Structures are given as C-alpha cells and as structure tokens.
Amino acid sequence: MTAASIQGMAPRGTRWIGRGALIRRLLRRPEGLIGLSILVVFVFLAAIPNLIVGPLQTAVTATGGRLTPPSAVHLFGTDELGRDVLNQTVHGARISLAIGLLATLVTVAIGAVVGIVAGFIGGWLDAILMRITDFFLVLPTFVLALILTPIIRELVGSATTEVFGIRMTLIVIVIVIGITSWSSTARIIRSQTLSLRERAFVDRARSIGAGSGHIMRRHILPNVINLIVANAVLTFAGAVLTETTLSFVGLGDPFQPSWGQLLEAARASGAPGLGAWWYFVPPGVCIVLVVLAFTLVGSALDDLLNPKRQGRR
C-alpha cells in the first residue's frame, strides 16, 4: 500500500495530471499527435467557415452549373443544384462537429450520472439501473433512434426555433443520440465508482457527516473525471458516426447540412451512378478523418488516464 492511499488520497493514476503535462504526453505518442493535428485543422475550419469559403450557398445563391466536375473556380466541383461542394463541406464541418459535441455532452452526462449513482448507492437501485444499461447495450439502438426522432420532432413541434444557432430538428438528433448511447459510459464509470467507494477518503467524508449527494459530487466525481474525459473523446467518434448515419437515412436538416446530410443528398441525386465522385468524396473523407482522429486520441487518452489500462500497451 502506498503512502498516498494510506492517507486516504485518490489513487495514483486517477489523479488529474496537469493539463499541460497531459497534452505533452499525448503528443509524444504517434497516434495522439496524428489525431490532434487532424482535429486542430477541422476545428479551425469549423470556427471560421465564412472567412474560408464565404457564406453557406443555397439553391438561390448557388454559383455553378449542375454537377460539374472540379475546376479552377469550383475546386471540388458542384452538386445537383449548382452549389460549390467545397463550400458545403467546410460549412458541414461546423454542423457535424457542433452536433457531435452536444450529443457527446448529453451522452456522457447521462452515463456519468447513472454510473456514479448506481456504483455509489448500490443495492436495488444499482440492480435496476444496470438492468436498464445492459438493455441499452444489447438493443439495436439505431433502430430505436429511427423511431424516436420523428416522434420527438412531432412532440416538440416547430422546427424553426433555434438553440445555440442550431435548428430544433438537429437538437432532436442530439437528444436522441444522448438517449440511445449512454450505456457503455455508465458501465465504465460505475466500475470505477465501485472501487472508489471502498476507499478511506469516502469513509472520512462520511464520518464528518457528509451526505451521499455531497460525496458523489465532491469526492467521487473529481476522481472519475479523467475516465469521463477519455470516454468522452471516444464517444465523440461514435456520435459523429451516428449523426452521419441518421442524416443519411433522411433525418438530417437540408437547411443546415452536416456531412451526413451532404452524403444523403449525393446518394439521392444518384451521384455514385453518374460518376460524380467529387460530390461525396470530400464530405466522406472528412467524416473518416474526424472519426479516425477521435478514435486515435481517445484510445491514447484511455491508455494514459484509465487506471485499468496503465502499464499495458
């Protein structure tokens, strides 16, 4: 037993290693370096799309001909309405990443709360919560998302309301992704909470009269935050893929086209059959790169931050 754990402090490895040190250690791994570099580029694109390619082109403001191949004027060619594919793809970065980010926050928040409460309180509450978690793990959640999205949209009503500049139709997608994909986060957080619960610092807090809610917020949460961060990065990859797939089957918003929505439009206009590769290759490559980058960074972070994986390569 180490001195730290005798004193009732958090175990080594679950402690927050300073943010600067963490980034340095991440950059020293090839997968971390590649992943972070890709992400920096896309965050840059998503931050200032208007400065790079001008405002989002619509059917009215389209500048090119119908499905023209790449040229000097339209580097990535045009789509079936004459819109510039480069313009659409760069703006798609903002929408895909924003939905991915929000969906990740919702997913991780639900997962963390369920995991901490189930692990800390235990007993019948744990049994019920884990039963539900297992259920969502096994379930083909994508099909559930297919049914939930139109139902929630009809319940929410007006599509013109905007939250954080994102249309309600897409907010519904965020909520649906959150509802259907929190289960693996909950499992991971719960198992870590189970081992934290037995540690001396929890007993100490308890003996000076702290309630369960206080202990979960002030003692358990700070000790699982590393795990939450590593998991959130991996969840982000999944969220981008789910959003893309939902948009591809027609649940996206044509007024705020994400990459998935662009691919759906490309398929619907018959781009693969017409040989119009420039229509779907740019958004497609972007999706693959972003998901790959999040997966690389996420697994590197998991190696660095997850106490169960320490020392394993």
Next chain:
Amino acid sequence: MKVGYLGRRLASAAVTIVLIAIINFILFRAMPGSPERVLLHGTPNVTPQILQQTRERWGLDKPVFPDQFVAYVGSTIRGDLGFSFLARGQTVSEVLAQRIWPTVILFGLGEMLAIVLGLALGAYSGWRRGGAVDYVGNGISLILYSTPYFLLGMAFLLLFATTLHWFPTFGMLQAGAQYPGLWERFLDFLGHLVLPLATVAFGLVGQYAIVMRSSIVETLSEDYVTTARAMGLRDGRVLRRHALPNALLPTVSLVAINLGYVVAGAITVEVVFNWPGLGTLAVEALTARDYPVLQGVFLLLGVSVVIANLIADLVYGALDPRVRT
C-alpha cells in the same frame, strides 16, 4: 452449476425482450394524435362501426394499464403487429416476412466473411506484433472502422459498377428480366449480391481484426503461453493449440454485442444498393411515417439480437467453464 448459468441467461434474455415490448407499447402511446387515428391511418371509408371495432380489438376503450397492455402483449405474441400504413391492407407481419430473407442472406454471409477474415488478420498481426502486416493491417483496420458502411458502399458502387461495369448498380435481381432457367436467375442474384456483400464484409472486418489482435496480444503474455514455449513447442503449435483458442473467447461475446451496432450499418448498406431487405423497409417506413412497420422492424431486429446474444453466451459458457459459476 450448468443449470443455474443457463437459467440466468434465459431469464435475462426474457427480461430484455419484455423491455423491448414495453418500449414499443410506450412509443405507440407517445405518438401525437389518438391511437385509433394512428391505427386507422390510410384505411379508406372509416365508419363509426369500424372505429368501434378497432377500439374494441385494441382495447382502447379500456384503461391503459393493465387492460390495453395485456391486449398488446397478447397480440404481439400471436404475431399480430397491426396493419402497415404504406402497404395498404397488408399486415405488418406480411410486410416483414417479404423483406426478411434478403437481409438474412446479405448479413449472414457478410458476418461470416468478416469474422473469418477479421479474426485471421487480427490473429496474424497480433502474433507478429510490430511486423509489416501488423502496421499495414492495423492502419487499414482503423480506417475501415472509422468509415461509415454506406460510404464504403458508395465508393464500391462508383468504382466497380459505374466506372468498370463489373456489377449491376442496384436491386437484388434485374428489374423485369425473364430468365430461361433457375440457374440464370441465381447467377443474376449473385452478381447483384457481390457489391453489397463486399461492403458489409469490409465494413465489419476492421473491428473484428482490432478486437482479435488485442486479444491475441493479451493472451501471449499469459503464463501458459510462456510454459508452452519453454516446453520447446514450435511457434505454429503454440499459436494454434494454446494462444488461439483462448484468444477467441472474448471475441465471441464481442461479436455478439456488436450485432446491435451492425444493424445500423445494415440499414444504410441496403439503402445504397437498393437491396430489398429490412433496412430499406425501415427507411421507406420512416419516410412515410409508417410507425407500425417501423416498430415491427424494431421488435424483430431487437429480438433477433437478443437471441443471438443468448446463443453467444451459451457458446461462451460451453467453451469456457470459468464463466459458468
């Protein structure tokens, strides 16, 4: 405690199926508009008698719980899932029955191909860790893992159907074609199958290879592998007789757990190639807001995934006595 293990698995699968049924029941009631309107949507000439019949049949004039729920569970068990809005006059079960085989063929074959290829690639790169095959294989696996299935399908379509004209672009059989015999019909079917099948297999291969690789790497650090090596066994024998059987175990359950996610890919691949299976059915139903069919697809796929998981659990239990406690 073989019986105890079997009993627990069966009970857990049963609870999951009941939960799926409950979700379906709640979703149906959560929809805007009264349930009888949803049920009779698209039925021509609704008279007060038909309305009354529908209400009685579904027990809508009785309280939601327990009467309506019991009626719902009863009809679901009998396979009565109501009528499709889109395909007028057809029951949901009939609609599902027409679409189930193309999906079973495409994904059954695709899964098998992916499992064989993925496990072989993963085992080899894990065994020769740090070698050329490992680097290239791992890179390809990661990229395939990050690629949405339908994107792969669109690329295949463009390359092999539109540009090279090797394969037809969509459907399961040539539309309106007359076949001199069964054999020609079968060949046409095969030609249509190649691209979607390749998409499914390549889409899945990445994740299986990654799982198998890490499983092999983990197994190789076990004491019994060191012992086998110390006994002077040849490399191939250590891999085949000692490392591989143990490394395969975790992949069995991972393949089963992954099935739920595979379904999402299944749906989109079918859409890209217009393959007339459950996936295209789900999207057609979604576009037409044909909720009974959507729920039918959800129920069918959900129950199939649960049963597949149950089988995987039992196989796992039979292979590894340690989990049967």
